[in-house]
Every structure is written in C-alpha cells, then in structure tokens.
Amino acid sequence: MTPGDLILLVSPKGKQYLRKFDPEAKLHTQDGVIDLSQVAQAGYGGVIASHMGSLYRVLRPSTYQLIKGVKRSTQIMYPKEIGYVLLKLGIGPGTRVVEAGSGSGGLTTALAYQVGDTGRVYTFERRPEFYELSGKNLEAAGLSHRVTRYNHDILQGFAPEGMVPGDPASDPSGADALFLDVRTPWDHLEQVAAVVCPGAPVGFLLPTTNQISDLLRGLETAPFEDVEVLEILVRRYKPVADRLRPEDRMVAHTGFLIFARHAGTPFTGSIPVLDRVRRAQENPDDDGPPAPGANATPHAPGTSGPAAPAPPPSATDPTASDPPPSGADA
Template identity: 50%
Template sequence: MPKQGELVLLISPRGKRYMRRVEPENDIHGTDGLLKMTDIMEAGYGSVVYTHKGKPYRVQRPALHDLVTGVKRQTQVIYPKDIGYICMKLGVGNGTKIIEAGSGSGSLTMALSWFAGDRGEIHTHEARLEFMNLCRRNLDWAGVGQNVTLYNHDISNGFLINDADALFLDVRDPWEYVRHIPSAVKPGAMCGFLVPTIDQVSSLLVELEKGPFDEVEVSELLLRKWKPVPDRMRPSDRMVAHTGFLIFCRHQEGLEEINAQKSLGTRERKQEAARLERLGLSSIPEDALCGGIGPVDGDEADDDGGLCED
C-alpha cells in the first residue's frame, strides 16, 4: 500500500498519467471527477480506484523511468534511452564514486543516485546556482539524492573531488575541461560526455587525442517503439531519434609504450600520421608503423589488405 509521503502514479482511462505525493488532503480534481487520496492509500499498488463519477484509475508505483521523465525542467534533460547506456558504460553500481558536471535539471543525477546505492557517492558540479537548486528540488521530489553532493562550481578551475571511479560531463564545451580529468579520477576510470552537434564531437576528440585516454567511442542511440497489436505489428508513427552524441573513453596511462608496439595497416598508418600532425609531433618512419596486421574493431579491410608497400 502507498505510504504517506511516497509518490504514486495514477493512470486515467485515457492513459493520462498523474504523479502525486501521498498525503491525505492531496485529492485529485478533474473532468473525470474527484479521486480521493484516502481511497488510493487503501487500494494499494497494482489496483484500481474510482472517482466519484465511477471512472477507473490504475494505481502504480513509479519506476525510475517515470521519475526521470517527470522532473521539472528549466534545461534540456538527458533521455532515459541515453541514461541507461551511460550508467552501463560508466559502471555505476552500489559503492561507486562518480563525478558529474552540468547538473541541469538533474535527470542523470537522479539515475546515478539510484544506481550508486547507499554506499555510493555522486558529486555533481553546476556553475549556475538556480540550476543547482532545481536539481536538489528534483532529487528531493523523487525521494533520492541522499548520496548526492551538489557544488555551485565552475569546472574551468578543476573539479572539487578526486579519486573518482567514473566521470560524466554534460556541458557545452567539454574539451575545455579535459585537462582536469586525470587528476580527478582513478587510473582506468571510464569517462563520458554528451554533446548535441558533430562539431562539438570533433573538438572533443581532438582534445582527447592529447591523452591520457584510450578506448574512445562515439555513439548515437535511437529508440523506435512498435505498436503492440499481435495481428498488425508495425512501428509507431513517432520515435525518439537524435537527442545527443555520447562519447566515452578510459583514462589510461602509458599509452605511448602501448602504441609503440602496435602493428598498423595502411589506413591506421595514415590516421596515426594525421594525429601526430595535429599534435605538432614529428611523423614516425613508415617502417616503424608497418606491421601487416589488418584493421581492428570492425573497420573494413584496407585496399592492400593491411600489408606494407614495397
């Protein structure tokens, strides 16, 4: 049964969803009639209650998805389809210590708090005081955030926490802050970024090339639902398409020693020469980069099969 102070999700016969705090005086008044909170408390989760006009409402316990999509917004929020992948890539679990920057309305902060558990720590930095306060209100509203510390802080001066297990930046120009990451996270920590445009992705990748970062990944997640009609299955008319590019990498020391041992094909040699040129370093000799090993990570084969030219 819903307890006083909890959030409860009520769904009307037409599918409209209401999130309400369970308080005896918090009745719902609408076109379907009066829905008494005392009736909801007595009915319990997974049951049906009726308005005074006889309209049935389903009573449900809000899931994390409901909480994330139900936050009060003053900023663009991170969508659930991205949040799930972010938490998996960062390895968020009970006891993990996470640095976040760009708290915004707190949708990701809420999920990080949920997954990090009572032994975890979420340290979120927000430069604008009004957004930091909004994030805290949304955390309190959702009943999470006991493991979250909020900082009204501009990360251009660095992060206020170190020795973190993972880090995520949702800021306009993340490449400006990459230099502060190595001193804030543990060796081998996963780092993630969210940006909306491909130009921002390119600027970030150029900065990540300077190291010490490895296992760089750029992703875009699209969610298309299907209409659940057994004899007429087809995609829904709308989908959640582009909401942002996700970039992940791992903080990794000793990369120069590792790269020196790699055998590269033609394409990889050209890519390495371009990288060195961007970094203002001298190009390494062709024979030092020539190993005859084909591409990795699913890249297509080189025209010459990855063999060195005579």
C-alpha cells in the same frame, strides 16, 4: 505503503500523475478529484476512483518514470541515452560518480537511484537557476540524500568552496566514473583526469559533430584511451497484434555519446615485466644470470676438485665389446 512513498497513478487512457503519497491530500484531475486516502487500502497494483467515477491504477514508479516526471527548464537526457550511460560507466550500488552539467537533474536522478545508499553522486552546475531546479527535482524523487550538489564552474576544478578534502560525502577525488554534459568538454579534460581514479570510465554528451571532433582532438593529447562515439535511435511499434507496424514518429537523434577511459598507466614507459621482455628480444642469446648452483660441476668423492669425466672405451681395449653384426640375433 507509508506517507512520503512515491506513487504513480495511471488512467486507462494513459494519463499519469507522479506524486508523493499523502493520505490526507486530494489530487485534482480532469477526471475529477481523487482522494489519496484510497491509495493505502488499494496498494500497488490496485485501482482507485475519482469523485466522478474515473478509475486510476496505483503503481510504483520506475526509474524511467522518475526521469520523465522531472520538471524541466532545459532539455533533459532521454532514457534511451541514460540507460546506455549507466551501463558504460558501470554505475551500481556503491559507485562514486561525478556529473557536471546537472541541468534539470534527469541524469542525476538516474545516477542517484542506481548508486544506492552506499554510493555517492557529486553533481556540478554553474548556473544558479538550474542548480535550484535540479535540487527540487531530486527532492521530489526522494533521492537528494544520495547526492552532493555544487553550484560551481568546473573550469576551476572539482574542489569547490565548502568541500572537505578526504570526506567521502563532499570530496569527489578518486571517483569511479564521470559524465560531462557541458558545451566545451575539451576545455575540462585536465580537471577530469585529476578527479577520477586510474582506469575510470568517462562519458560526454554533445549535440553536433564538429564538437565531437574538437573533443576527439583533446582526448588524443590527454591521458584517455578506448574512445567510442555513438548515437542511439528508438523506433516504437504499434502494439496491435493484427496491425503490427512502426509508429509514425520516432525518437531519433537527440545527441551524441562519447566514452573513454582514463589511462592510469600509459602504454609507454618502464613496466618491469615488459622491460624483461624487451631485454630478451634485444639479446636473444642472453639467458640472464644463472640460477644459484645451476652450472656447478660435482666433485669426485674425497677430492676438492671436480671429478674427471670417464674416458670413452678405447678401440684397442680387449674388454670393449664390438657391436653385433648386422642381422645377428639379439
């Protein structure tokens, strides 16, 4: 463990503190002061104590805990939605993904974690206060080096001032995936289609059904297909073996997710293979041009013309053999 690594301190009662490891720092809690110099010796999975004797376990934070630990001034996406978004958009090492509506940076954090050092997240936020907050949260999570951030309204497109065309560190063109968390995503579909690569998955988050209807109408007239609409509900159970039952409260509706794919090549138009199929269906007797030499008739030896076919045996030809009578031995 080295200074700057993220650590999660968890008490037996579930109290959690997410911090960057600094061996010279002290953490003040309700259970007393924790000298973080103990962390290096304890290591991940080990136990340290406050000056009052309260115990805390040292853990490596998961992506879930990174997201839950972001400071927020907006409602962040819940992990239950984020997990599905990552799968639907195919986010993994090397992925180049565009996000619009950074907010507090919850989804941005998850995207940056998943793309690894070989991928890139391009995130756009038009409100300066959210732009600043998401940047601080990414810095706290140690993931800011994987993210290119723009304080920019995407209604003007995904080519903000300062972007260098063709530079993968700043230019999102040809992105592998995109996610929009904005109020009126149907107003941005033209810009979305222009920034992603053909066939790329795209996703949207909306809070109300009437907004979904407006988006669906927009998707019908834009180059998108394979549309899906869903919501995700989570019900936890009390982890007591003798009294296993659902918790009294659950995380129910927190938003609707809508997914689609950019239709790079439409299902209409001229496609070579389909053109041949259509011609065959329209002219079933037309087998097309013959292959070279397919209908050529062989010439008789020593002649320049085709060989005449041999005549059938004549009925008066004495050499022609009659078929054996019925029942005769072969």
